[in-house]
Amino acid sequence: MAEHGKAKRGIPPKSDFNAWYPAIVEIAELVDKRYPIKGMDVWRPYGWKAMRCIDALTHREMERTDHEEVCFPLLIPEDxxxxxxxxxxxxxxxxxxGVDPSELRVEEEEAGFKKEVYWVKHAGENELDVPMFLRPTSETAMYTMFPLWIRSHVxxxxxxxxxxNTFRYETKQTRSFIRVREIHFFEAHTAHVDEDCASRQIEQDLEIVGHLMDSMGLPVIISKRPVWDTFPGAWYTIAIDVIMPNGRTLQVASCHHYKDQWAKAFDITYQDESGNTQYCHQTTYGMSxxxxxxxxxxxxxxxxxxFPPxxxxxQVVLMPVAAHKSDAVIPAVDAAASALREAxxxxxxxSRDLRPGQKYWDWEIKGVPLRxxxxxxxxxxxxxFAARRTGGKEPIPLDNIVEGVHNQLEMVQTELNQRSRIHVDDCIIRLExxxxxxxxxxxxxVAFDGSDADAETLEKTTGLAILGDAMEPFPDDQQCIVTGKTTRRRQHIARMY
Amino acid sequence: MAEHGKAKRGIPPKSDFNAWYPAIVEIAELVDKRYPIKGMDVWRPYGWKAMRCIDALTHREMERTDHEEVCFPLLIPEDxxxxxxxxxxxxxxxxxxGVDPSELRVEEEEAGFKKEVYWVKHAGENELDVPMFLRPTSETAMYTMFPLWIRSHVxxxxxxxxxxNTFRYETKQTRSFIRVREIHFFEAHTAHVDEDCASRQIEQDLEIVGHLMDSMGLPVIISKRPVWDTFPGAWYTIAIDVIMPNGRTLQVASCHHYKDQWAKAFDITYQDESGNTQYCHQTTYGMSxxxxxxxxxxxxxxxxxxFPPxxxxxQVVLMPVAAHKSDAVIPAVDAAASALREAxxxxxxxSRDLRPGQKYWDWEIKGVPLRxxxxxxxxxxxxxFAARRTGGKEPIPLDNIVEGVHNQLEMVQTELNQRSRIHVDDCIIRLExxxxxxxxxxxxxVAFDGSDADAETLEKTTGLAILGDAMEPFPDDQQCIVTGKTTRRRQHIARMY
Structure with missing residues (x-):
C-alpha cells in the first residue's frame, strides 16, 4: 500500500538520472514546464523560495565583502x-x-554574443532606429557607465x-535550471587600481564560493580553464564545476580576470595619486x-x-498526530512552531486531513530536511519525534525545541557534506x-603539462574534456601523462554538461 | 561658506518641483539617467536599496496574507x-x-497592449516563428497556467x-520612477470561488495598501474609478493616488476586480463541492x-x-567628531553601531576625513532620517547628539542607544505622517x-452623481480630471454639483500625472 502511494507520484529511480531529474523538478513543484515557450519555465512558489534562499546567502556574502547592489536595464543598444x-x-x-593585443589592429570581425541574443527591433507599431537586445550578461551595459562613476583612485x-534575469538563445536541448533561455543570474563586476588588486578580488571570490558551496553541501572542482576554454574577453577564467551524481560536471559559477583589456576598450580610467591617468583592472564573478x-x-x-537546511x-514540517485523541496536541504543535519561527x-x-503516510511522502518528495x-x-x-530527511529518528524535548531543531538540522547538514565528500572520493580516479x-x-x-595538440590527444583518447588546472597542484613531481615531462600541474578530465 | 557648499550641489528649490525632482533623484544617487536608452535608468546602489526596502515591506504583507511568490517568464507569445x-x-x-458581455459576438478587433509593447521577433540570426513580446503585465502569461493549477474548490x-521587471513602450516624456520604459513592478493575481470571495480580496488589498502607505507616510486618495477610466478587462478598478506636493495626483497602485470575465476567456474553472464546473472569479493588485x-x-x-525610517x-548615520582629540570617540561610535546593527x-x-558641514549635507541630501x-x-x-532629518536635535544616552534611536525614528515617522495629513488637508478643497x-x-x-455627459461638463469647466468615488461617501445628503440631484457620492477631481 505504501509502495503504491509512492509509486503513484511517478518518480523514476535516481540511477536513471536523465529520467529522474526532469521528473522530480516538476513533481516537487519547483517549476512548471508547460509554459508555452521552450526553455522558459514558470517558477512555482516552492522552487522560487528555494532560489530566493540561495540569493539570500549570496546577498549576505556580498554585503560582508562590501559589494554594492545595482540594477541595470535589461535592454542593451546594438552599438x-x-x-x-x-x-x-x-x-x-x-x-x-600568441602576441600582445596592443600589437593588433582592431578588426570589424563578428564574434561574442551576437548569435546568441534575443533582439528587440520593434516597439508598438514602430521599427526602432537602434536595435536592442536582451542582456546575456552585463559587461557592455555596465562598462558604459563605469567611466562616469570612476574618476580617481579614491x-x-x-x-x-x-x-x-538574463537571456540566451539556446539551440541545444533545454533542461530546467541547467540549460534555460531565461536565466536567473548573479553577476559581480569590479574595477581596481591594478592587476594585483584585481587578483586579490579573485581570491575573495573563491572564498565566497567556498562559503556558498559549503552551505549547499555541493562537491566542486575549481579549475583554471585552459586557454582555449577561457572566455574570449578574459585574461584567465576560473570555473567552479559541481560533480553531478552521474559523474558529469556542471559549471555553476566562474570568475574572470580581465586585466585592463575591457578598460581599454571602454575607456575606464582613473587618476592615480600622482595625477596620472591609469586604466582600471577588472574582474567578474557569475553564478546562476x-x-x-x-x-x-x-x-x-x-x-x-x-534540501540543505x-x-x-x-526547514521543519510539524505534523500533529492523532490530534482527535488529545486536546494537548494542537497547542503543543502551535507553541513549538511559534518558538521555532521566533528563532x-x-x-x-x-494539519491536512490526510493519512500520515500521504503527508510523509509529500514532504519527503519536497526534501524538507526535518519532520x-x-x-x-x-x-x-x-x-x-524528529525524523531527518537524510535518515535517523529520535525524540527531542519540546521545552527546548529551538536547540533540538538546531542540532537536528546541523546533523542533516553534516550528513550532506559528508556524502558530498564521499562522492568526490568515489568519483575522482587517477588516470595513470x-x-x-x-x-x-x-x-x-591527471598530471598534464602538454601543448594544445597534446591536450587534443588526451581528450580524444579518453573521450573526456579537460577542466583545467586544479587550484592545488601536486605536492611533488609527476610525469605528464602525454609528454612524460616532469610537472606538478594537476588537472581533471570529465564529461561536462 | 555653508551656503556655498550647499549651492554647489545644484539642487533647485522644491517650489520649482519640475526642476527639483529630476535633479534630486540624480544628486542623491538614486539613479543614473545617462544610460543610452531613454526611459531606462540605471538603479544605483542607494536607490536600489530603497526600492528593495519597499519590496521587503511588500513581501512581509504578502506573507502575512498567505500570498505565494511565483516568477513567470518575461516573454509572452503573441498568440x-x-x-x-x-x-x-x-x-x-x-x-x-451597456449590455452584458455574453450578448456580444467576439470580434477580432485590435485593442489592449499591442501598441505599447516591445517585440522580440528575432533571436540570433533567425526570425522566430511565433513573435513574442516583453510583459507589460502578466495576466495573459499567468492565466494560461492557472487552469493547470486549479482543479477543485480546495x-x-x-x-x-x-x-x-515589466516593459511599456512609453511615447510620453519619461521621468525617473514615475514614467519609465522598464518598470520595477509588483503584481498580485488571485482566483476565488465566487464574486464575494473576490470582493473580500479587494478589501484585503486595501488593508495592505493602508499599511504600506502608513509605513511610507504617503498621503493618498483611494477611489473607485469611473467606468470610462476602468481597465478595459476589469469589472471595476480601485486606484490609489498619492497627492504630490504640487497638488497633482500620481497613481501608485490599483486593484481590479475581474469577476469571471478572464476566467471565461482563459477557461479557468474548478469543480465545486457538488462536482459542478464553475468559473473562477479573479482580482489583481498592482504597484510599481x-x-x-x-x-x-x-x-x-x-x-x-x-526617507521614512x-x-x-x-536609517542612522554615525559621525565621530574631533576623534583626534580623544581616543574614546571611535570605540564609542563602534560600540553604538554594533548595538544598533544587532538590533x-x-x-x-x-569617518571620512571631511569637514563636518560637508558630511551633514551629504546625508541631508540622501535623506537619512537620523544623524x-x-x-x-x-x-x-x-x-x-541626535539630529532628526525632519528637524530637532537632542542628546540621547549611549548606554541605551537602541531605545534612544528607536524613539528618535518614531518621532521622524510621526512627523512625516503628520506632514502628510496636513498636506491632504491643505490640498483638498470643497468645490461648491x-x-x-x-x-x-x-x-x-465634489458631490457628483451625473451621467458621462455631466462628467464631461465637470471636467471641461474645471480643467481637472475625475478620480472617481472616494471609499467614504458623504455622511449626509448633498446636491450633485452638475445635476443638482440629491446624492452622497463623494468624488475628487485633480490634475493627474
Missing part, C-alpha cells in the same frame, strides 16, 4: 555590443597568434553586483540558477529532493596512462 | 496576447453599449504575486517603482530627500459650484 565584439575578436586573435575598488539544479541533482534520492524553503526557522504546520511529529504520547513525554580503461560515471585526475 | 485583446475589446464594446483561493517616486516627491525638501537605505537598524559610520554625532565631550557625558475659481496646486472634493 554597444559592437564595441564588445571588436574587443573580443581582437583578444581572440592575439591569443591565437573611487576604487568599485565593487558592484546584481541579481537579474544552475546552483539550484546542482542541489537538486546532487542531494535528491529515489524518494525526492533533499540553509536553503530549504521549509528564525522556516516552519510549516501540516517533527507530535502525538498525544509525545506531549505526555514532553517530546517531539592513456591505455587505462575509462569508466562511466568517473572524473579523472 | 496569447490575441486572446487578451479579444476579451478586452469585447468587454469594452459591452460597456459602451485549490482556491489561489493567491500569487511576483515582483519583476512609482511608490519610490512618490516618497521622493512627497517628503523631500530644498535640502534633499527625506521603514524604507530608509540608511536590526541599518547603520552607516561616516548621531559623538565627540569627546559627548562620550564624557555618556551621550550621542461650477463658478468657483480653480486654484493651482489643489484637489477638489
Amino acid at each position: 554597444l555590443l559592437e564595441k564588445e565584439n571588436r574587443l573580443v575578436s581582437l583578444l581572440k586573435r592575439a591569443r591565437e597568434e 573611487d576604487l575598488p568599485l565593487k558592484t553586483y546584481q541579481i537579474v 540558477e544552475r546552483l539550484l539544479g546542482a542541489v537538486v541533482g546532487m542531494h535528491g534520492d529515489d524518494n525526492g529532493l533533499i 540553509p536553503i530549504a524553503p521549509i 528564525g526557522f522556516r516552519v510549516k504546520i501540516d 517533527l511529529e507530535v502525538g498525544p504520547r509525545d506531549v505526555e513525554n514532553g517530546n517531539a 596512462n592513456l591505455e587505462q580503461e575509462i569508466l562511466d560515471g568517473h572524473i579523472y585526475e | 496569447l496576447l490575441e486572446k487578451e485583446n479579444r476579451l478586452v475589446s469585447l468587454l469594452k464594446r459591452a460597456r459602451e453599449e 485549490d482556491l483561493p489561489l493567491k500569487t504575486y511576483q515582483i519583476v 517603482e512609482r511608490l519610490l517616486g512618490a516618497v521622493v516627491g512627497m517628503h523631500g525638501d530644498d535640502n534633499g530627500l527625506i 521603514p524604507i530608509a537605505p540608511i 536590526g537598524f541599518r547603520v552607516k559610520i561616516d 548621531l554625532e559623538v565627540g569627546p565631550r559627548d562620550v564624557e557625558n555618556g551621550n550621542a 459650484n461650477l463658478e468657483q475659481e480653480i486654484l493651482d496646486g489643489h484637489i477638489y472634493e
Whole structure:
C-alpha cells in the first residue's frame, strides 16, 4: 500500500538520472514546464523560495565583502555590443597568434554574443532606429557607465553586483535550471587600481564560493580553464564545476580576470595619486540558477529532493498526530512552531486531513530536511519525534525545541557534506596512462603539462574534456601523462554538461 | 561658506518641483539617467536599496496574507496576447453599449497592449516563428497556467504575486520612477470561488495598501474609478493616488476586480463541492517603482530627500567628531553601531576625513532620517547628539542607544505622517459650484452623481480630471454639483500625472 502511494507520484529511480531529474523538478513543484515557450519555465512558489534562499546567502556574502547592489536595464543598444565584439575578436586573435593585443589592429570581425541574443527591433507599431537586445550578461551595459562613476583612485575598488534575469538563445536541448533561455543570474563586476588588486578580488571570490558551496553541501572542482576554454574577453577564467551524481560536471559559477583589456576598450580610467591617468583592472564573478539544479541533482534520492537546511524553503514540517485523541496536541504543535519561527526557522504546520503516510511522502518528495511529529504520547513525554530527511529518528524535548531543531538540522547538514565528500572520493580516479580503461560515471585526475595538440590527444583518447588546472597542484613531481615531462600541474578530465 | 557648499550641489528649490525632482533623484544617487536608452535608468546602489526596502515591506504583507511568490517568464507569445485583446475589446464594446458581455459576438478587433509593447521577433540570426513580446503585465502569461493549477474548490483561493521587471513602450516624456520604459513592478493575481470571495480580496488589498502607505507616510486618495477610466478587462478598478506636493495626483497602485470575465476567456474553472464546473472569479493588485517616486516627491525638501525610517537605505548615520582629540570617540561610535546593527537598524559610520558641514549635507541630501554625532565631550557625558532629518536635535544616552534611536525614528515617522495629513488637508478643497475659481496646486472634493455627459461638463469647466468615488461617501445628503440631484457620492477631481 505504501509502495503504491509512492509509486503513484511517478518518480523514476535516481540511477536513471536523465529520467529522474526532469521528473522530480516538476513533481516537487519547483517549476512548471508547460509554459508555452521552450526553455522558459514558470517558477512555482516552492522552487522560487528555494532560489530566493540561495540569493539570500549570496546577498549576505556580498554585503560582508562590501559589494554594492545595482540594477541595470535589461535592454542593451546594438552599438554597444559592437564595441564588445571588436574587443573580443581582437583578444581572440592575439591569443591565437600568441602576441600582445596592443600589437593588433582592431578588426570589424563578428564574434561574442551576437548569435546568441534575443533582439528587440520593434516597439508598438514602430521599427526602432537602434536595435536592442536582451542582456546575456552585463559587461557592455555596465562598462558604459563605469567611466562616469570612476574618476580617481579614491573611487576604487568599485565593487558592484546584481541579481537579474538574463537571456540566451539556446539551440541545444533545454533542461530546467541547467540549460534555460531565461536565466536567473548573479553577476559581480569590479574595477581596481591594478592587476594585483584585481587578483586579490579573485581570491575573495573563491572564498565566497567556498562559503556558498559549503552551505549547499555541493562537491566542486575549481579549475583554471585552459586557454582555449577561457572566455574570449578574459585574461584567465576560473570555473567552479559541481560533480553531478552521474559523474558529469556542471559549471555553476566562474570568475574572470580581465586585466585592463575591457578598460581599454571602454575607456575606464582613473587618476592615480600622482595625477596620472591609469586604466582600471577588472574582474567578474557569475553564478546562476544552475546552483539550484546542482542541489537538486546532487542531494535528491529515489524518494525526492533533499534540501540543505540553509536553503530549504521549509526547514521543519510539524505534523500533529492523532490530534482527535488529545486536546494537548494542537497547542503543543502551535507553541513549538511559534518558538521555532521566533528563532528564525522556516516552519510549516501540516494539519491536512490526510493519512500520515500521504503527508510523509509529500514532504519527503519536497526534501524538507526535518519532520517533527507530535502525538498525544509525545506531549505526555514532553517530546517531539524528529525524523531527518537524510535518515535517523529520535525524540527531542519540546521545552527546548529551538536547540533540538538546531542540532537536528546541523546533523542533516553534516550528513550532506559528508556524502558530498564521499562522492568526490568515489568519483575522482587517477588516470595513470592513456591505455587505462575509462569508466562511466568517473572524473579523472591527471598530471598534464602538454601543448594544445597534446591536450587534443588526451581528450580524444579518453573521450573526456579537460577542466583545467586544479587550484592545488601536486605536492611533488609527476610525469605528464602525454609528454612524460616532469610537472606538478594537476588537472581533471570529465564529461561536462 | 555653508551656503556655498550647499549651492554647489545644484539642487533647485522644491517650489520649482519640475526642476527639483529630476535633479534630486540624480544628486542623491538614486539613479543614473545617462544610460543610452531613454526611459531606462540605471538603479544605483542607494536607490536600489530603497526600492528593495519597499519590496521587503511588500513581501512581509504578502506573507502575512498567505500570498505565494511565483516568477513567470518575461516573454509572452503573441498568440496569447490575441486572446487578451479579444476579451478586452469585447468587454469594452459591452460597456459602451451597456449590455452584458455574453450578448456580444467576439470580434477580432485590435485593442489592449499591442501598441505599447516591445517585440522580440528575432533571436540570433533567425526570425522566430511565433513573435513574442516583453510583459507589460502578466495576466495573459499567468492565466494560461492557472487552469493547470486549479482543479477543485480546495485549490482556491489561489493567491500569487511576483515582483519583476515589466516593459511599456512609453511615447510620453519619461521621468525617473514615475514614467519609465522598464518598470520595477509588483503584481498580485488571485482566483476565488465566487464574486464575494473576490470582493473580500479587494478589501484585503486595501488593508495592505493602508499599511504600506502608513509605513511610507504617503498621503493618498483611494477611489473607485469611473467606468470610462476602468481597465478595459476589469469589472471595476480601485486606484490609489498619492497627492504630490504640487497638488497633482500620481497613481501608485490599483486593484481590479475581474469577476469571471478572464476566467471565461482563459477557461479557468474548478469543480465545486457538488462536482459542478464553475468559473473562477479573479482580482489583481498592482504597484510599481512609482511608490519610490512618490516618497521622493512627497517628503523631500530644498535640502534633499527625506526617507521614512521603514524604507530608509540608511536609517542612522554615525559621525565621530574631533576623534583626534580623544581616543574614546571611535570605540564609542563602534560600540553604538554594533548595538544598533544587532538590533536590526541599518547603520552607516561616516569617518571620512571631511569637514563636518560637508558630511551633514551629504546625508541631508540622501535623506537619512537620523544623524548621531559623538565627540569627546559627548562620550564624557555618556551621550550621542541626535539630529532628526525632519528637524530637532537632542542628546540621547549611549548606554541605551537602541531605545534612544528607536524613539528618535518614531518621532521622524510621526512627523512625516503628520506632514502628510496636513498636506491632504491643505490640498483638498470643497468645490461648491461650477463658478468657483480653480486654484493651482489643489484637489477638489465634489458631490457628483451625473451621467458621462455631466462628467464631461465637470471636467471641461474645471480643467481637472475625475478620480472617481472616494471609499467614504458623504455622511449626509448633498446636491450633485452638475445635476443638482440629491446624492452622497463623494468624488475628487485633480490634475493627474
